[in-house]
Amino acid sequence: xxxxxxxxxxxxxxxxxxxxxxxxxxxxxxxxxxxxxxxxxxxxxxxxxxxxxxxxxxxxxxxxxxxxxxxxxxxxxxxxxxxxxxxxxxxxxxxxxxxxxxxxxxxxxxxxxxxxxxxxxxxxxxxxxxxxxxxxxxxxxxxxxxxxxxxxxxxxxxxxxxxxxxxxxxxxxxxxxxxxxxxxxxxxxxxxxxxxxxxxxxxxxxxxxxxxxxxxxxxxxxxxxxxxxxxxxxxxxxxxxxxxxxxxxxxxxxxxxxxxxxxxxxxxxxxxxxxxxxxxxxxxxxxxxxxxxxxxxxxxxxxxxxxxxxxxxxxxxxxxxxxxxxxxxxxxxxxxxxxxxxxxxxxxxxxxxxxxxxxxxxxxxxxxxxxxxxxxxxxxxxxxxxxxxxxxxxxx
Numbered sequence: 001x002x003x004x005x006x007x008x009x010x011x012x013x014x015x016x017x018x019x020x021x022x023x024x025x026x027x028x029x030x031x032x033x034x035x036x037x038x039x040x041x042x043x044x045x046x047x048x049x050x051x052x053x054x055x056x057x058x059x060x061x062x063x064x065x066x067x068x069x070x071x072x073x074x075x076x077x078x079x080x081x082x083x084x085x086x087x088x089x090x091x092x093x094x095x096x097x098x099x100x101x102x103x104x105x106x107x108x109x110x111x112x113x114x115x116x117x118x119x120x121x122x123x124x125x126x127x128x129x130x131x132x133x134x135x136x137x138x139x140x141x142x143x144x145x146x147x148x149x150x151x152x153x154x155x156x157x158x159x160x161x162x163x164x165x166x167x168x169x170x171x172x173x174x175x176x177x178x179x180x181x182x183x184x185x186x187x188x189x190x191x192x193x194x195x196x197x198x199x200x201x202x203x204x205x206x207x208x209x210x211x212x213x214x215x216x217x218x219x220x221x222x223x224x225x226x227x228x229x230x231x232x233x234x235x236x237x238x239x240x241x242x243x244x245x246x247x248x249x250x251x252x253x254x255x256x257x258x259x260x261x262x263x264x265x266x267x268x269x270x271x272x273x274x275x276x277x278x279x280x281x282x283x284x285x286x287x288x289x290x291x292x293x294x295x296x297x298x299x300x301x302x303x304x305x306x307x308x309x310x311x312x313x314x315x316x317x318x319x320x321x322x323x324x325x326x327x328x329x330x331x332x333x334x335x336x337x338x339x340x341x342x343x344x345x346x347x348x349x350x351x352x353x354x355x356x357x358x359x360x361x362x363x364x365x366x367x368x369x370x371x372x373x374x375x376x377x378x379x380x381x382x383x384x385x386x387x388x389x390x391x392x393x394x395x396x
Contacts (some may be wrong), residue, residue, distance in 0.1 A: 036180055047387040048077055051375040052338055056320040056393050057368045062357055065310035066289070072219035072302040073292075074190050079108060079214055080207035081183040083156055086199055093196040097188045097218065098300075104186040104215055106205070111184055115177035122170035129163035136160045183207075192220040193298075219302050222295040226259055226271065229286040257291045261300070261309045269293050269300070285318030318352065319357035320395070325374050326351070335366065336373040336380060344373065344384045359395065 026030035027202045088105040091097060137158045199205060205213035208368070226250040254274070258267035280287050291298065291308065300306075318355075328336050332348045339345040347370070352361030371388065374381065380386060 024346045027263055047385060048376060048379050049340075049387045049389055050373050051391045052371040052382060052388045053374050053391040053393045054369060055362065055366055055372060056359065057317060058320070058393055060318050060320070060361065061311055063353060064230070064234060066228040066230050066308050066310065068226055068306060068332065070293070070300050070302055070304045070306060071225045072192070072221070073223060073225050074192065074218075074220040076189050076192075076218045076303075077214055077258060078103060078186065078189070078194075078216045078218060079204055079212035080104070080186050081212075082106060082111065082180050083205055083207040083212075084110065084184065086203050089197055089199075089201055089281045091194055091197065091216070094193065095248070096191075096193050096221075098191045101188045101229060102185050102189055103194070106186065107186040108184040108208075111177065115174070115181050118170065118173040118177040122167070122174050125163070125166040125170040129160070129167045132156075132160040132163035174280075178248055179325065188218060190218055190220055194218050207298045207315060221298045221300075223271070223292050224295045224300050224302065226257075226291045226293050226306060226308060227288065228289050228291075229281075229284070232280055232287070233278065233291050235287050236282060256311045257293075257308055258311070259291070259293055259306045261304065263305055267293075267307075269306075273310060283396060319362040319368065320355060320393075321362055321366070322374055322393070323354060323358060323360040323374055325377060326360060327377060336382075337366075337372060337386055338371040338373065338386075342385055342388055344380045344382055344386060346382050356395065378385045 041100075084106040086104055089103075090105065091101070091103045097103070109272045136159070139148050141152050197216050198214055205215070207213070217300045254272050257273050258269050259269040259271065260267045261269075271291045273289060273291045275290040277288040289310075319336065325335055326349070327336070329346065329348070333351055334346050334348050337345050338345055347365050349365030350363040352363050354360055371390075373386075374391060374393070
């Protein structure tokens, strides 16, 4: 009896303990759920703030960009017009010279002798001419009185003509000898920079023929040509712009052009387009153009590489957006704009060249009243709701 009572008391105590434990666990669970719901309400994520702005819409002078090389307007191979031994070299390698400067001196003595001989022959011919003239004048007076035969008269007249012809030939020989004498001094035909001297004193050179010895070369420096080539697609684009009036005339002579060198970040060298080829090259599919660039400080050398911008004379209104807000989506360029409900929308765009090193021209895909997201691009995604902060773009 006592054993049964003890057993029943033990079971009663165990049941009460289980009930208490279950109540405690249930209370903790409910308390934890309430706390989680409160924290969830308190930690709801805030909307991402993004700056937005409408594109700039203003007239812009556009350009087409090409690469090419500089080339001297004039390049002369200096060759002597007479042959002989080089007496003196008056120019140094790489020296700047002016037109008319003496570069080389050829031994003038043989040509001085030839000149004196020609002058002596001229004096002799003139003496014969005077004698023939006097003889003709005497028979001329006798002809009217028929004191001389017609045959003798004609002989005297022909002798005078022959003597005069000999004088003319002698004068020509003197002029040629004088030229040969002058040509013993080889002068610079143009102003510019000489290359190395290919001959030195004491060398025998040929002159006055297609086998004449090359003495040096001279290239002009200021101004200088800039040659470039453009693709057929660029030429077609310009032609289409010409058709629809956005670029009257297309690329034509006297259009402004600016060129930068390899170590420059600005297009400093201003010039004008002065030549466009009349056909597209069959082999390369490109057209060729040429500009004249002033080079007063001689910084640009023939053969240098450069990048040119050919400007459109007629500014057109275009849309401009900051270049850094443009993103890539596979093979197309996109920008993010706000749609209804401040949600992010992706718009494909067609782009033009960079303007003022900051803004990119937008050909199509945007409207002037679009709200373009111009910041926090890395934090947004399509259809995401954001909090816009309106900004104003400036082109300063």
